[in-house]
Amino acid sequence: MKLGVSLYSYQQAQFFKELSLEDQIREVSENLPGADGIEIIDEMSLHYPDPGLAFIERWFGWMARYKTVPVTMDVGMDVLQFRDHVMSHAECAERLKRDIRLAKSLGFQNVRVLSTCPFEVMLAALPEAERLGLKLGKEVHQPMALEGRQVSEIIEYAQKTGHDLLGIVPDFGIFGTRPSEVLLAWYVRRGAREAAGDAAVELAHLLRTGRAPLDFEAVSRQTAGNLRVAFKSFVGTGLCEPELKPAFEALKRFADQRVPMASALDYVVVSEAILLSNTSPDTLRQLCPHVVSVHAKFNYMSECPGWPGEFQDIAIDYEAGIKALRDGGYAGYLNSEYEGQRYFQDRTRAEMQSEIEQVRRHQGMLRRLIAP
Amino acid sequence: MFDNYLIRHDSLKNDVEGGIVAGFSLAVRHANYRGVFLSLHAGYFLEVDGVEYPVSAQSFEINGQPPRSFEETKTAVWEHWDYDDEAILHIAAPGGLKAGLHIIRFQQCVLAAYGYLPTDEAWVATPPKPGSGAGSDKTPHIVTYELSLNDAAGA
Numbered sequence: 001m002k003l004g005v006s007l008y009s010y011q012q013a014q015f016f017k018e019l020s021l022e023d024q025i026r027e028v029s030e031n032l033p034g035a036d037g038i039e040i041i042d043e044m045s046l047h048y049p050d051p052g053l054a055f056i057e058r059w060f061g062w063m064a065r066y067k068t069v070p071v072t073m074d075v076g077m078d079v080l081q082f083r084d085h086v087m088s089h090a091e092c093a094e095r096l097k098r099d100i101r102l103a104k105s106l107g108f109q110n111v112r113v114l115s116t117c118p119f120e121v122m123l124a125a126l127p128e129a130e131r132l133g134l135k136l137g138k139e140v141h142q143p144m145a146l147e148g149r150q151v152s153e154i155i156e157y158a159q160k161t162g163h164d165l166l167g168i169v170p171d172f173g174i175f176g177t178r179p180s181e182v183l184l185a186w187y188v189r190r191g192a193r194e195a196a197g198d199a200a201v202e203l204a205h206l207l208r209t210g211r212a213p214l215d216f217e218a219v220s221r222q223t224a225g226n227l228r229v230a231f232k233s234f235v236g237t238g239l240c241e242p243e244l245k246p247a248f249e250a251l252k253r254f255a256d257q258r259v260p261m262a263s264a265l266d267y268v269v270v271s272e273a274i275l276l277s278n279t280s281p282d283t284l285r286q287l288c289p290h291v292v293s294v295h296a297k298f299n300y301m302s303e304c305p306g307w308p309g310e311f312q313d314i315a316i317d318y319e320a321g322i323k324a325l326r327d328g329g330y331a332g333y334l335n336s337e338y339e340g341q342r343y344f345q346d347r348t349r350a351e352m353q354s355e356i357e358q359v360r361r362h363q364g365m366l367r368r369l370i371a372p
Numbered sequence: 373m374f375d376n377y378l379i380r381h382d383s384l385k386n387d388v389e390g391g392i393v394a395g396f397s398l399a400v401r402h403a404n405y406r407g408v409f410l411s412l413h414a415g416y417f418l419e420v421d422g423v424e425y426p427v428s429a430q431s432f433e434i435n436g437q438p439p440r441s442f443e444e445t446k447t448a449v450w451e452h453w454d455y456d457d458e459a460i461l462h463i464a465a466p467g468g469l470k471a472g473l474h475i476i477r478f479q480q481c482v483l484a485a486y487g488y489l490p491t492d493e494a495w496v497a498t499p500p501k502p503g504s505g506a507g508s509d510k511t512p513h514i515v516t517y518e519l520s521l522n523d524a525a526g527a
Contacts, residue, residue, distance in 0.1 A: 049450065
């Protein structure tokens, strides 16, 4: 397996203008042993949608100087872009084709689409990817699982047609075992009770061991952000999409039993447990031929107890995920994707996390886990 | 995200046009790491010292263009507000703000999302009202700032 970094990891340093795009690329090249892969979000790292020819020249200059490789470009889909109508699948495919051409112009090998991107949109854009020789991968992001229809329709198509340009980009958040400790601490600073965080950790454990008092099949088809909004609205109004209602009612009961007089925020905290995927590492092993690239997501690297200088994310089962990739013969890139900085951004700049340090720790863990 | 940093702290000032104080302005950043197509940015919930200033009183200066109303930016469907760029939010308020400290409550409204949502058609017809929570993207709650007016134009 090869190592890289999604520059998404440095979004905070970019916001505060502490690291330019070139600085971020240099950090990957010079301070992360063995890493050379670069992943970007087009809208974050480029002057979007057209960065201009002078930029493209600079970009390739950086890749040569720092000996880095453009691996995957992550693209979005904003269905209200035109404001006077909701974009059709054909219009979404047009945007995707533009982004595929942009990715090609910067030398990327893969384009990652959102987990919510309809399969029809991917299929409609596939000829453009084929023409330009890029792979198209759908992100599999928590609470989505590897076992659902959203993945199987891609795999079945690839197997039926022998197409190797269409696949998946698993995000390691799908191997989350509990809500991250930094997320729960952020909620407490906003007024949530510790008991709500404890209940979320307990429910996550029950779900993982198949003993939870509710069924989350319907939940796993939604994005985490959309679910948070939907559950918050349900707690306030009692209203939600019919397919979500049984899960939401059971979740509310679970919270009521453990957090007396729960506030709206306490309910949201408990609901973090249902945003985990509970997917099987063995499924990933089987799907390895269809893995385009990997988002090695993490939220907080803490020191391993009794093991100074070595770090782990206590909320994500990295060992199982990496073992599955190795056993499945995956030889592509593992790109660090640090997301936990946002859980410190309610604080002063001095109290926020160093993304540089967090990514260095994470890369150290990846090197440890992929070592033969 | 970046709760305390979405408004530049030294940016609050009165806007003077033709010698008359026409309102006030703030320098703002986008809360989402990917920026946004300008058409999808639907304005702000903005309250200063308990007075709410509706989107109709707001105009937005970005990408080297003169300030535009949020009705005008709706049609900027291929123009992007990049993550790196600061914009100026202008508020029409004859007389502007008084000198000294002001309590500002603030929330950005952005219609960008991760794919199709049940609210899509409704938001085409009627975009969410900033501050209601809907369309709040990466500023999920209203943020409070205490800022000092930064010029001498305040009476």
